[in-house]
Amino acid sequence: MNRDWIATAATLSQALPYMQRYAGATVVIKLGGHAMGSDEAMASFARDIVLMRQVGLNPVIVHGGGPMINEMLAKLEIKSDFVNGKRVTDAATMDVVEMVLSGKVNNRLVQAISAEGGKAVGLSGKDANLMICEETDPNLGFVGTPVAIDPTIIRDLHAAHAIPVIAPLGMGRDGETFNVNGDTAAGAIAGALKADRLLLLTDVAGVKDKDGNVLTEIAPGKVTDLIADGTIAGGMIPKTETALAAMAEGVRAVVILDGRAPNACLLELFTDHGAGSLIREPRN
Numbered sequence: 001m002n003r004d005w006i007a008t009a010a011t012l013s014q015a016l017p018y019m020q021r022y023a024g025a026t027v028v029i030k031l032g033g034h035a036m037g038s039d040e041a042m043a044s045f046a047r048d049i050v051l052m053r054q055v056g057l058n059p060v061i062v063h064g065g066g067p068m069i070n071e072m073l074a075k076l077e078i079k080s081d082f083v084n085g086k087r088v089t090d091a092a093t094m095d096v097v098e099m100v101l102s103g104k105v106n107n108r109l110v111q112a113i114s115a116e117g118g119k120a121v122g123l124s125g126k127d128a129n130l131m132i133c134e135e136t137d138p139n140l141g142f143v144g145t146p147v148a149i150d151p152t153i154i155r156d157l158h159a160a161h162a163i164p165v166i167a168p169l170g171m172g173r174d175g176e177t178f179n180v181n182g183d184t185a186a187g188a189i190a191g192a193l194k195a196d197r198l199l200l201l202t203d204v205a206g207v208k209d210k211d212g213n214v215l216t217e218i219a220p221g222k223v224t225d226l227i228a229d230g231t232i233a234g235g236m237i238p239k240t241e242t243a244l245a246a247m248a249e250g251v252r253a254v255v256i257l258d259g260r261a262p263n264a265c266l267l268e269l270f271t272d273h274g275a276g277s278l279i280r281e282p283r284n
Contacts, residue, residue: 015270022269023056025196026158028251030186031259032202033064033105041260046112048265049163053118057269058158061120061165062189064182065105072100089141089179097179098124101167109165121157124167125185126177128153133170133178144170144178146185149192187242191249198251199268200239201259206277207236217278220244243279253280 029049036042052059073080073096081088089097106122113120125131125146130153133144157164168185170178183200190198206214210231218226223240226232232240236256243254257264257276267275 014272015266018270019055022196024058026058026060026193027052027197027199027265027269028060028062028186028190028193028195029199029265030182030201031061031063031109032182032200033066033068036063036105036108036259042108042112043116044262045259045265046109046116046118048263049113050116050118052265052269053161053163059163060154060189060193060195061109061163062168062182062186063101063105063109063165064168065101068105069097069100072096083137083139086137086140086143088139089143091142094142094177094179098169098177101169106165106167113163113165118163119161120163120165122165122167123153124169125180126169126171129171130154130166131170131180131185131188133172133180135172135178142176142178144172144180146170146180146188149188151189151192154189154193181238183239183242187246187251188249190251191246194250195246196252197269198243198246198254199265200242200254200256201264202239202256203258203260204236204256205258205261206256206275207232207240215277217280219282220247220279223279240279247279247281253278255279 049059049061073093076096078092078096080093102124110120110122129150131146132148134147136143136145154164168180168182170180172178186198207218208214223232223244227237239256246254255268255276255278257268261275264275
């Protein structure tokens with residue numbers, strides 16, 4: 001008998017307890033633009049999401065698209081200004097952001113999931129008042145911070161056995177459109193859903209110690225200490241802060257992991273080893 005078949009069967013058998021554990025659970029997955037990679041990587045990710053839905057999980061995908069936005073801005077010769085490292089989103093830039101996120105990127109993900117047999121529905125935080133925002137900083141223009149989340153549309157899609165794929169755009173109280181950081185949007189949505197897991201897929205292996213080793217499990221109280229002593233620095237700071245904010249709203253645990261790694265979500269959810277850095281309260 002083919003050894004690969006035997007190994008596959010053994011892996012499926014070992015995954016059974018985890019499939020039972022997560023049956024009916026809501027898992028919010030933030031897929032960063034850098035983690036989308038090639039068409040093959042996208043197909044592999046989509047296949048994993050369809051499998052999760054097939055075994056009873058309720059996945060929610062929130063995607064970024066920074067590299068794609070940069071590419072389109074350059075093509076249209078629209079100059080980007082930055083304040084403290086953050087992109088200023090003026091009206092012209094906002095039009096491009098919405099076109100890329102709600103159009104090209106969202107459609108690509110929906111099509112990839114559909115091609116693998118899933119029932120994906122694309123939307124943005126503007127739809128059905130899903131994500132109401134306020135201006136983050138007047139100096140940044142149309143950049144928003146979520147202040148109210150109505151997850152009704154997500155629950156309705158899950159009841160219809162569909163997979164929501166959400167672009168991180170929010171609606172202001174006066175009807176204006178806001179660009180929202182993808183991690184922030186995913187954390188806010190996960191908190192509103194009281195998700196069992198929030199997976200932040202990025203382009204690094206996880207939170208690392210000062211020797212470069214991935215910290216596989218971190219207590220929430222330890223995160224602040226690691227930021228204070230400089231172990232957590234740069235772009236990892238907002239990711240871990242998003243994790244803490246989501247957990248404060250009822251998310252059971254958050255994982256920061258490398259979305260470029262094959263089957264990263266399945267490894268995290270359905271194996272003993274897991275993947276990346278798990279942030280949760282210590283078990284008694």
